[in-house]
Amino acid sequence: MNIERLLQEALGSGQGRRQNPGQGGSTLPGGLAGGAAAGGLVALLLGSKKARKLGGKALTYGGMAAVGGLAYKAWRDWQQNRPSGTEADPLHLPPPPADSGFDMAQERDSAGQDFRLAVLRAMILAAKSDGHIDPEEHGRIRDRIEALGLGAEEKAALFDSFAAPADPAEAARPARTDAQRAELYLASALAVDPDTPDERRYLDDLARHLALPEGLRGHLDLEAEAARRQVGA
Known part of the structure; x- marks a missing residue:
């Protein structure tokens, strides 16, 4: 399976780099930001909500790079008892x-697969958890996947993730x-x-x-809320 191609089409990753406002021209990998501009599938899913939500906007802006950075920051704060x-x-x-x-690109999940696939699937399942995706939107997503020209394995992985029910046990299963x-x-x-x-x-x-681990969820929730607050300011 071509993981990089799959992530590129799903997240828009590799679609260029995004300017970091207010930081003297520093940059951040495009991630879902590229997907928003270039039609990334997860950006399409997040953008299909009746009222676009700040959590989806944060992912569109920061992408998978933000997930790793925020999770690591929460982890270190939890370890060191910091806010x-x-x-x-x-x-x-x-x-x-x-x-x-x-470092997600270097990690394997419990089945020995690239861990980034598990993170992508977790995003998709969570985004569907409010039941907002109607048959018309399912059809648009399916048509977009068909039009991407992906290989059979990559296409099957996307179809499987978008068709799967929002099952938290399934989202958690790959973690080791x-x-x-x-x-x-x-x-x-x-x-x-x-x-x-x-x-x-x-x-x-x-x-x-x-x-x-006890107490870690609170730190993760605070980092997620900080990201939503940043894009909502």
Whole structure:
């Protein structure tokens, strides 16, 4: 399977680099920001909500790079008993160290697959948890996948993720380390705004299935809220 091609089409990653406003021209990998401009499938899913939510906007802006940075920041705060969610620019945190377990491109899931696939699937399942995707929107997503010219494996992976029910147990299953559990939860928390009963219930169930270390979820939630606050300001 061509993981890079799959992520490029799903997230818009590799579609260029995004200017980081107010930081002297520094840049951030495009991630879902590229997807928003270039028609990334997850950006399409997040943008199909009746009222676009800030969690989806944060993912569109920061992409998978933001997931790793935010999860690692929450993890370190939890370890050192420091407050989370107080940084001025949460969507532009430094990348996690290569040996931290939070460098998703170097990690494998419980089945030995590229861990980024599990993070992508977690985003998609969480984004569907409020039941907002109607048959017409399913059709648009299916048509977009068909038009991408992906290989059979890549296309099947996307069809499977978009067709799967929003099952928190399935989203949690690939995690094999606490770092991966934190990233799966953070990605899911950013794919929604927990402002409906269905979304709150989904995140509660996901945290339970992930068996996050005691206290860590609170730090992850604070980082996700900081990201939503940044894009909503």
